[in-house]
Amino acid sequence: MTDEQKKKLEQKLWDIANTLRGKMGADEFRDYILGFIFYKYLSERMNLYADRILAEDGVAYTDIAEGQPHGDAVLDAVRDAALEALGYFLRPSELFTAVARRGAEGQFILGELQTILNNIERSTMGTESEEDFDHLFEDLDLSSTKLGRAEEAKNDLISRVLTHLDAIDFALDDADSDILGDAYEYLIGQFASGAGKKAGEFYTPQEVSTILARIVTTGKSRLRSVYDPTCGSGSLLLRVAREVGQVDDFFGQEMNRTTYNLARMNMILHGVSYRNFNLRQEDTLEHPQHEGMLFEAIVANPPFSAKWAARPVMLSDDRFAQYGRLAPASKADFAFVQHMLAHLDDNGTMAVVLPHGALFRGGAEGAIREFIIREKNWLDAVIGLPANIFYGTSIPTCLMVFKKCRETEDVLFVDASGCFEKAKNQNYLREGDIDQIVSAYRSRAVVARFSHAASREEIAGNDHNLNIPRYVETFEAAKAIDLAAVTADLRGVEAEMADIDAQLRAFCAELGLESPV
Structure with a gap:
């Protein structure tokens, strides 16, 4: 698919999404359109898989006679194979195209559509994939009055949306194509751009994700595992997979239930087998779901300066005990850092987005920074990013990179605050900016007014204050x-x-x- 064709497809999907827009808020119509796209994906994948295993018998999946003894026997065999290979099952009459066609013919489909979505979840009960599909479609409330007051109006609206989606070919039979995955990411980004402050709950700008992903995959062509403790829609985990040859397993945790559902859909839709991702829904700091596990790569964009419990009893928690201090209750930035470091393997790399205040605030945060640098030598780099590049906030941010087995004693400081293009409402990083930042990290080259390698003695001389202007001189003398x-x-x-x-x-x-x- 050419770039022009891709743009046309993305615009077409956005136009379909806007069919629902007048009826509800951005968060709500996002959940409907992404849910329907996911249902279409599951249907097409089921159809392709069933056709492939039935090919030897010269039978097409959609031609199987449901309700007939022979047909049901074939479906039972297909169900067993599909649950093992795909993790779910759909009957021919439950496929997206069949339902969309009935809607286009004027039939009432709302009731059976809700039943089909429930059946997808029920088909996994008692199987290995049950937890990955549990309540996956709970945000698609087809009885909501926001779809219309009369049942006929709701049915007409949903039928039109399904008909438009049914006309789009996502080319799932092309193993080298990820048209649907790209389109899904595009829509998530579009919803994020219009969601204001809430966008930060589920989406990291693609340019920042790319930098994080390239940093943690430096020098590697394969990762055993990648983890995001605040995984949102899962886009950051998937970006890591794009930047490396292979990722064996994906792990993540997300507190918001709707966003957690979106992340699971995103994983499956990008072809990640239910066996290869382990996402959990809970508060990461209060109820960590991957205790005792170590990961080769960790990436995160935690909520900036969020509040957390910070109860004294947590000082006995293995994640925080060795520091002797807890991050303040009003700012959980370093609590997330401590949590992530507890899960970082000795040969791993961790990259996290934080507000600039995490670099220089004193008190407990200063003590934690000092312990990480002076006692452990885990801090590898600090990269200052431009202001106004995140959805919902204009504050400048930074990336902190950590390694437990470092090859150098110095810490690289990079001032990339000027690496951006100004757009109408938001700044963004260009491809050249991304390349410059990643290249600076990988080469550790010292460049005037851009990067500096600071010894731990130099950092100690600054009382472990990591404010970037202390290390990268950006002042230019007038001629x-x-x-x-x-x-x-x-x-x-x-x-x-x-x-x-x-x-x-x-x-x-x-x-x-x-x-x-």
């Missing part, structure tokens, strides 16, 4: 003024003015007027 040249220029101007004055007096004399000069 020296050549006073002699300026004087010569002024004399030249005066001579020109004298000639002009003389001409003006001559003109006035000819006209018999008094000269003004």
Whole structure:
């Protein structure tokens, strides 16, 4: 698919999404359209898989006679195979295209559509994939009055949306194509751009995700595991997979139930097998779901300066005990850092987005920074990002990179605050900006007014304050003024003015007027 075709597809999907927009808020119509796209994906994947295993018998899946003894026997065999391979099952009459066609013909489909979505979840009960599909479609409330007051109006609206989606070919039979995955990411980004402050709950701008992903995959072509303790829609985990040859397993935790559902859909839709992702819904700091596990790569964009419990009893928690201090209850930034470091494997890399205040605030945060740097030597780099690049906030942010087995004693500081293009409502990083930042991290080259390698002694001399201007000098001295040249220029101007004055007096004399000069 060419870039032009891709843009047309994305615009078409956005237009379909906007069919629902007048009826409800952005968060709500996001859940409906992404849910329907996911249902279409599951249907097409089921159809392709069933056709493939039935090919030897010369039978098409949609031609199987449901309700007939022979047909039901075949469906039972297909169900067993599909639950093992795909993790779910859909009957031919439950496929997206079949339902969309019935809706286009004027049939009432709302009731059976809700039943089908429930059946997808029920088909996994008692199987290995049950937890990954549990309540996956709970945000698609087809009885909501926001779809219309009368049942006929709701049915008409949903039928039109399904019909439009049914006309789009997502090319799932092309193993080298990820059209649907790209389109899904596009829509998530579009919803984020219009969601204001809430966008930060489920989406990290793609440019920032790319930097994080490239940093944690530096020097590697395969990762055993990648973890995001505040995984949102899962886009950051998937971005890591794009930047490396292979990721064996994905792990994540998300507190918001709706966003957690979105993350699971996103994983499956990008072809990640239910066996290869382990996402959990809970408060990461209060109820960690992956205790005792170590990960080769960790990425995160936690909520900036969020509140958390910070109860004294937590000092006995293995994640926080060795520091002797807890992050303040009003700012959980370093609580997330401590949690992530507890899960970082010795050969792993961790990259996290934090507000600038985490670099220099004192008290408990200062003590935690000092312990990480002085006692452990785990801090690898600090990268300052431009302001106004995150949805819902204009504050400048930074990336902190950590490693437990570092090859160097110094800490790299990068000031990338000027690496952006200004857009109408938000700044964004260009591809060249991304390349420059990642290259600076990987090469650890010292570049005037951009990067600096600071020794731990230098950092200690600054009381472990990591504020980037202390290490990267961005001041540019003004060019020296050549006073002699300026004087010569002024004399030249005066001579020109004298000639002009003389001409003006001559003109006035000819006209018999008094000269003004």
